[in-house]
Amino acid sequence: MTDTARVDTLALAMTLATAGFGLLALWALRRRRPLAPRRLRVMAVAWVVAAVLVLASFALGSYLVARGAPHAEPAIEIDVVARQWMWKVQHPEGRRELNELHLPLGYPVRLRMSSEDVPHALSIPALRVKKFMFVGRETALELKTQQKGQFVLYCAARCGPHNRAMRGTVVVMDLREYLQWARGEVPGESPLEAGRRLYLNLKCENCHRPDGAGRGPALAGLIGRTVTLREGTTLTADEDYVLESIREPDAKVVAGYEPVMPSFAGQLSESQLNALLQYLKTLEGGPR
Ligand code: HEC
Numbered sequence: 001m002t003d004t005a006r007v008d009t010l011a012l013a014m015t016l017a018t019a020g021f022g023l024l025a026l027w028a029l030r031r032r033r034p035l036a037p038r039r040l041r042v043m044a045v046a047w048v049v050a051a052v053l054v055l056a057s058f059a060l061g062s063y064l065v066a067r068g069a070p071h072a073e074p075a076i077e078i079d080v081v082a083r084q085w086m087w088k089v090q091h092p093e094g095r096r097e098l099n100e101l102h103l104p105l106g107y108p109v110r111l112r113m114s115s116e117d118v119p120h121a122l123s124i125p126a127l128r129v130k131k132f133m134f135v136g137r138e139t140a141l142e143l144k145t146q147q148k149g150q151f152v153l154y155c156a157a158r159c160g161p162h163n164r165a166m167r168g169t170v171v172v173m174d175l176r177e178y179l180q181w182a183r184g185e186v187p188g189e190s191p192l193e194a195g196r197r198l199y200l201n202l203k204c205e206n207c208h209r210p211d212g213a214g215r216g217p218a219l220a221g222l223i224g225r226t227v228t229l230r231e232g233t234t235l236t237a238d239e240d241y242v243l244e245s246i247r248e249p250d251a252k253v254v255a256g257y258e259p260v261m262p263s264f265a266g267q268l269s270e271s272q273l274n275a276l277l278q279y280l281k282t283l284e285g286g287p288r
Contacts, residue, residue, distance in 0.1 A: 099168035104178035195279025
């Protein structure tokens with residue numbers, strides 16, 4: 001049984017049991033004739049025992065459903081941070097989003113959650129889940145989606161005056177689509193196009209101006225060029241050097257420049273690095 005179906009079955013069973021108990025009580029009290037004190041006592045005890053049993057079954061059922069089936073498979077771990085009044089999400093591939101939560105269909109996901117200010121509670125009604133989030137203490141929510149589409153997420157805690165604004169969208173997509181999305185790839189895009197898009201989005205050109213007047217050297221025609229490093233040594237730029245320069249700019253600092261380039265290690269996947277490299281190779285001209 002799926003998690004959603006389990007919660008729904010439990011809710012239905014509890015509703016039916018409560019209604020049945022109520023109807024039974026009405027039926028039992030329908031008689032007007034006063035009861036003998038002894039019978040009255042027996043009946044009172046019987047009702048209390050029955051009520052306790054029903055409530056205990058609710059508690060047990062809720063516990064079993066809430067515990068859920070532990071996910072045996074390794075899960076994709078996504079960080080969710082709440083603050084007044086927004087949701088900040090970071091995916092393992094580095095992609096971030098605000099007030100949206102992209103999830104892969106049918107693949108176990110573990111949300112690692114915390115809050116930056118007051119207690120919040122992430123609630124996704126379509127998945128029948130809700131979990132509190134605190135400052136300085138991580139809580140986790142294991143999920144497995146069953147259906148593609150868009151669903152509402154909101155904060156179910158009384159987190160402040162704009163609590164109602166703390167809403168977002170869960171977007172469930174195929175695992176393959178999700179992975180592409182999380183890596184920032186656009187379906188059908190060639191590595192070269194992806195490289196160009198990354199180059200523009202990551203604002204490489206802010207420093208690497210084509211005319212060489214930026215804070216970093218012009219990158220056109222870099223491969224094969226002789227590069228002089230700070231220490232006075234020289235090297236011939238090859239693909240490995242270019243990749244290293246992007247991952248760890250401080251490893252080899254070009255003479256005449258300050259080590260101000262941010263490291264892109266961990267932010268870019270292998271395929272994204274490769275795409276950037278492909279694009280850099282197509283840049284031509286520029287001062288030598
Ligand atoms: C904040 C400015 C800045 C940004 C943004 C920046 N770089 Fe750099 N980059 C530099 C500087 C300065 C150097 C030279 C010093 C050094 O080697 O660290 C450099 C060096 C390089 C080199 C080696 C160049 C050579 O002539 O040997 C490559 C390749 C490079 N950057 C690629 C990139 C790419 C790709 C991006 C975008 C993903 C990028 N950089 C973003 C400042 C920047």
